[in-house]
Amino acid sequence: MKKVLIFILIFTFLPVININAEEGIIFEASFEEGLTGWKYATSVSAENTKITDSCATDGSKSVYIFDKGEGVSSGITGSMTEITPGEVYTASADSYVVDGTVKLFFKYFDKNSQQLTNKSMGSKPGKWENITVSYEAPENAKYCAVVLCSINAFSGKAYFDNVKIYKGEVSPKEISGSVPKGEEDLTNASYTIPALKTYSNKDAKLLYFEGFEDGYEEWGYHNNSLKDWVSLSNEKAYEGKNSVFITDQSSEKASGIKSPYIEIEEGRLYTSVLYMWGINNTSVKMFVKFFDSQGKNLSSNSFAGKRNEQWELISAVVTAPKGAKTCQIFIAGVSVSTGDAYVDSVSLYEGIYRAEQTPDIYIPPVQAVPVDAKIIAPVNNKLVYSEYNAEGDKLSDFSYAGFYGGDYELPVTANLPVVETLSPSGKDDTNRLQEAIDKWERKDGVINVIKLKAGIYNISSKGIKVKSGVLLSGEGQGPTGTVLYAYTPQQYIPVKIAGDEPSGEGGKALIQDEYLKAGSRTVTLKEEDIKNFKPGDKIAIIHNSTEEWAKAIKMVGVINVYDNDTTWTPGSVNMIAERVITGIKGNTITLDFAVFVPHIKELVPSYITKINDDNRVRNAGIENLRIVSYYNGSEADEEHATSAISVTNAENIFIRDISSKYFYSSLISSGKRAKKVTARNCSSLEPVSQITGSRRYSFASSTSAQQILYTGCYSYDGRHDFEASFSVTGPISYVDNVVDSSNTGSETHGTWSTGVLFDNIYHIGNDTKGYMAMALRGRTGTKLSQGWTSATGVMWNCLASTIIVNKPPLTYQNFSVGMWGQYRDTFAKAMKDKNIQSNKSGYRTGESLEHTEENFATDEFTSFVGDAYKESPYTPVNPRSLYKAQLSERYTGVISNAKPNAPVMVYPKPDSFTEKNSITVSGLYQLGAEKVIVYIDNLPYEAKLNSATNEFSLDVSLEDGVHKIYITQVIDGVEGNKNADRFITVKEEKGNPDYLQSIYPSYITSMLINDIRPTYDSVINSVKVTVNGENLISDVRPVVTDGRTLVPMRAIFEKIGASVVWDDAVKTATAKMGETEIKITQNKKEAYVNGNIYMLDVPATVLDGRFVVPARFIAESFGCTVEWEDSSKTVKIYK
Known part of the structure; x- marks a missing residue:
């Protein structure tokens, strides 16, 4: 009985019924x-x-x-x-x-x-x-x-x-207790902030080791009837001469061995370690089981390897449950699978022990010479879009994804105002960070920088909300830089960028097109509806699921794995695609960019409505820092932060040069009504969770997100590393990203994601479980079938052992175009077979429980699998990046200004620690590259190239401390984009020198050469011009002279829709549109409209080699309306 401290006694008398239990x-x-x-x-x-x-x-x-x-x-x-x-x-x-x-x-x-x-x-x-x-x-x-x-x-x-x-049943009892002594103070109430640990092996205690050099007599058999399936072997050994060989030949029984009982204490952490050489995708696993004093099994945890035909470390940290007195290590197969393995060097430690990682044997893919694509073909330095069905559907433009839809490059931080500088407090920093954010919020387009000095900032489960006009800028994303530490041991998101959901304005205007084609920028409305809209209006195109539509695509009566009906019911699978009206002619509106899927009127009465999104968060970002989650030391712990950053109801957001570590799910999740978001050169490292459903979605887009760009990013040990789910409406563009050691597929994960592009996604290593898919997953989903996961999804020049793409019914389509390379080794082929079988089991509609062979058609010389549109299944295609080609054509007029992608760094792994000063940087380069440049602490080194395998390597000696590495490749004389920064530690972490910062000029990070797009910082306080809601982009910015805005001649005429001719002899431009003709001459105030003279306040002139003309005069002469918005310094032109 505990000692009772009583201040005032209060007695409650209640009847006691039944037993005292x-x-x-x-x-x-x-x-x-x-x-x-x-x-x-x-x-x-x-x-x-x-x-x-x-x-x-x-x-x-x-x-x-x-x-x-x-x-x-x-x-x-x-x-x-x-x-x-x-x-x-x-x-x-x-x-x-x-x-x-x-x-x-x-x-x-x-x-x-x-x-x-x-x-x-x-x-x-x-x-x-x-x-x-x-x-x-x-x-x-x-x-x-x-x-x-x-x-x-x-x-x-x-x-x-x-x-x-x-x-048993127990009734209330009579109790007494002391009463409260006033109001409770909840400041840092519930716990002490756990330290952000760097675990040391010095703290771990070795309890048991077996190297099998003298056999395994102390060990018992997992199944005594299968003793003959276990033997001592000298054919392979991780250390010494011997190992134990386990063969599992039955899919009904399992063979293996079990250690002696090892004494432990309840509640403590233990690390179980062994090394395994798996054969034939072995089913052999390590099991750690705990028992009470009576020998009753209290818990069992299993851990599998990922590799074949090489020694692999299998290590797991587990907590001894309440009542546990002993544990055993089992090494055994599972009854439903087969496969063989050698096992050696088995250990159990009290505490957390980081065992030596075994280097992976990486077999590079085979690359081929590219051919020109057909579905979007490169012709005369332009893109030509082909119809892909009889209805005339075409692919759309994915380059509208990202910050400002691509119009502006990300801002240069050095040119933004630093309004406050913070340092870590050593206590909870949540409130002080939030107070600074709230103080410096801006809604006028200006971005204020809150500088976070290096060190650890403790973030509670309350989290912080980044608001409009705020950039959190750290001092490095390495281990000694700026760290946001999500320290609370519960599931939460430490950093949110979240506004209020856009609302509808006015009524619904039903779309009148019987079949609105994919790739179309025009929509027809009723005459009485068209008058409610004008150019520049923000609208949403709404496509709500109906029973007729669900039946037509076979999503009615779908039965899941639990035998539940997961039908797509009316209103359960809805598309919300936002656009801007850029023109109106008769009953037809023109959109800023095309729709991605066809809209079929007889199945769904789609409509448009005006929206008000004033309360979205805008113009905000996070950069150059690390976000780390607490966890209890067990790689399976799930009582800790889920995602590092979530973005919802926000627009024009950028996340760059961020590393996240130990999270349950994502580095970034762009969710409900997130729009125009860029994540660039970010790394998701070492997630901590069970490896099962709803976890490790490293870079995620979901619900009604659109115009999302994730590029130059890296994911390690994820599951759905780059994924889109629910009804995202595109463009969702994943471009030039690396997936390392994945546990399952980068994919459209469920429930009608549209307009998703996987563009040069590279899966390494060759024998991992990682693959890519835009598949039918009818059998999965608890209440709503994941069903057709994608429509108008595109795989473009990707690398994986398996790329599965299925065709939805009706005129909907998905696309596999170009194969970056093919893993042809036996391990990758075996993994391809497993991935196909796994996806076959999930293929189900409301009309059929079975797949056909055509649904998973493939051959041994390609990673392509499925019945969707296939093109160039054995070679890559030109353009090498669809997104970059589309971006280049939009802003430079040709596709050749697209930069090459980054090479793929395989080693060293991120956050590696080494006791040696000499390291090797190695990986893959694109066939045809002339040079690979390795930047270490910002200094360039040229790597050696192996033309037979397209691998590069660099041997270099480094001083003690933390070092930063990134790489580029040179193709056709052009140095391409960089990959995400990678940090390694030689012997010890010390200091945070400037070269560890991840801050780069735009000429390094831009995806284009000859890029005319301004960086956002350069336009914040300058005059901007929009035409029907679209930004006017030119290589010369608008200028103000004597109160008049001058804009580049050709840019403004073409944006309005006028043709223009320049007569250099007399320095005169003649523009025509319809019945109107304008003549304007350099340095003269006299201008002519249809022959009538007009006197200008400010003459046209030449600026930086461009003829600039008065915007208002030009626009009004062609019948346009001109407005001035003072808060954003914007000339708004409507035609």
Whole structure:
């Protein structure tokens, strides 16, 4: 019995019914040791929960929970406790409610931790009461748990103590306790900030080692009937001469060995290590099992390798569960699979031990000479778009993705105002960062820089919200730079860029086109509707799913893996595609860029509506820093931050040169109504989670996101490393990105993602599970089938062992165009077979449970698989990058100004640590490259090229400390784009010199040569010109002379739609549009409109080699309307 501290006693007399079941306690918590065994129930719980000694019923401490009534509940959840179905259990807690509603919830869960039932009980305010909830565990229940929590809709304050779960029915008891002593202070209430650890092997203690040099007599057999399938072998050994060979020849039984029992202590972390040489995609795994004093198995964790035919480290950190006394290491196959393996050097450590990584054997892909593409063909330095069906559908322009839709390059930070400089406090930095952001928010287009000095900034579960006009700029993304540390041990997002959702204005205008073609920029409306719109209007094209449409694409009656109906019901799969009206003629409106999928009127009555998006966050960014999540040391820990950055209801956002580490899901997730977002040269490193569904989506786009660009990025050990899901509407452009050691597919993941481009995505190594897909996944999805994951999705010059693309019904289509290279080794071929089989099992519609051979058609000389449009399945195509070619043509008039992509760096891995001063940088270059340049701490080194394999390498000696590496390649005399910065540490981390900064001039990061686009910083305070809502972009910026705005002649005439002729002899431009002709002469105030003289306030002149003319005179002469917006310094022209 704990010592009881009582200030004022309050007695509550309640009848006691049934039994006193103290003997039947299966869970108990009194908070004397804090919140051990509990986790926070919501994202705001940490700052609204604390352990307090102001009152208690048993001992000196209780837990205090506070809910401000802001719509998000606060509370804590107890650990999952095993139960028996059909038995009655009781949850009990002592509760003191100060005011409002805070309750005890008692929940049952199935074996997958899915909630089955939930019952709750509260108490009256102003006194201690023992409250109980008793009821029977349902048939398929496996666990139960207690939740102490408020309710979303209500505020409340309450204390809880002495929480228990009993087997059996127990009634409330008579209790007493001390009353609270005034209002609780919640400042940093609930825990001490855990240190951002760099784990040292010196802290780990070796408990057990077996190298099998003298056999394995101490070990037992996993299955005594299969002893002959285990043997001592001297054919291979990681260390010494011997290893154990395990063969698993049966898909019904499993062979293997198990270690002796090893004594351990409950609650401690342990690291299990072994080295495995897998054969034939082996099913052999490492299992770590814990047992109580009676030998009962309390938990089992399994860990598999990824490699074949090479030694691979398999290491796992696990926590010994409550009641554990011993553990065993099992090395065995699984009953449903086969495969062989050699195993050596098995260890168990108390604590966290980082074992030596085994270098991967990388077999480079075979590259071929490119051919010209046909679906979008390079002809005379332009792009020619071909129809891909009888209805005349064409592909659209993916280069409208990214910051300002490509109109502006990202800003140069040195040219932006630094309004505040912060340094780490050593305490919680959440509020001070948010206060600075709130203080410097700007909504007029200006971007203010908040400079974050190097060091660790502690971010609680409250997180920070970046607002309009704010750039968080760090001092390096390396380990010694600026680090945002998400330290709370619960699931949350530390950095959000989130505004308010755009709203509709006015009514719906039904689209009148019977078949609106993919690739079309014009839409027909009714005569009575067209008058409600004008050029420059922001609109949304709405395509809501109907029963007729769902039937037509076979998504009615789809049965998932759980035998549930996951039909696409009316209104469940909706497309929202935003556009700007750039012209109106008769009943037809013209859009700023084309639609990506056809709209079929007889199936869906699509419509347009004007939108108001004034409350989006705009012109904000994060750069040159690292974001790191806490985790408890176990690679499977999931009680920590999920995504580093989320973007919703925001526009014109940039995330550049960011490294994230240890997150559960994403570096960046662009979600609901996120628009015009660029993530450039970012790296997602070492995610921490179980390797299973809904995790490790490194670079994600979802819901109604559009115009998203992720380029030059790197993902390590992800699952769906680059993915789009739900009804994104494009363009979603993934360009020149590297996927390293993936666990599954980069893909359109589910439910009708449209307008998605995978452009030069490189999967390494050759034998990983990573692949690419735009597939039918009808069998997956719990409530709504993932179904047709994509329409008008494009794979362009990608690299992976497997690229699976399926064709949706009707006139919808997906595309595989060009293969960057092919992995032809046996490991990659075996992985291709496995990926095909896996996707075959998910192929299902409402009309058929089976696939046909055509659905997965392929051959041994290509990675292409499927029944969608295929082109050049054995070679890459020109243009090498579709996105860059489209961008180049839009802004320079030709496609040849697209820069080459970056080469692929394979080694060293990011954040590598080495005791040696000599390192080798190596990887792949594109066939035809003349040179690979390796930049180390910003100094260039030329790498050696192996023309037989298209591999590069550089051997170099480095001083002790942290170093930064990036690479480029030179093709046709042009140095291409850089990859994401990579950091390595030689012997020790020390200092943060300037060369570790990730700040680069635009001529290095731009995707184009001869790029006329200005950087955003150069246009913030200068005059801008728009025509029907589109920016006027030219190599010469508009200027103001004597109060008049002068713009480049050819740019303004072509934007308005006029033809222009220049007579150099008399320095006169003649422009015509319709019945109107304008003549304007250099340095003369006299101008002519249809022969009539007009006197100009300011004459046309030559500026930086360009003839510039008065914008208002030109526009009004051609019948346009001209407006001046002072807040943004913009001349707005409407024609």
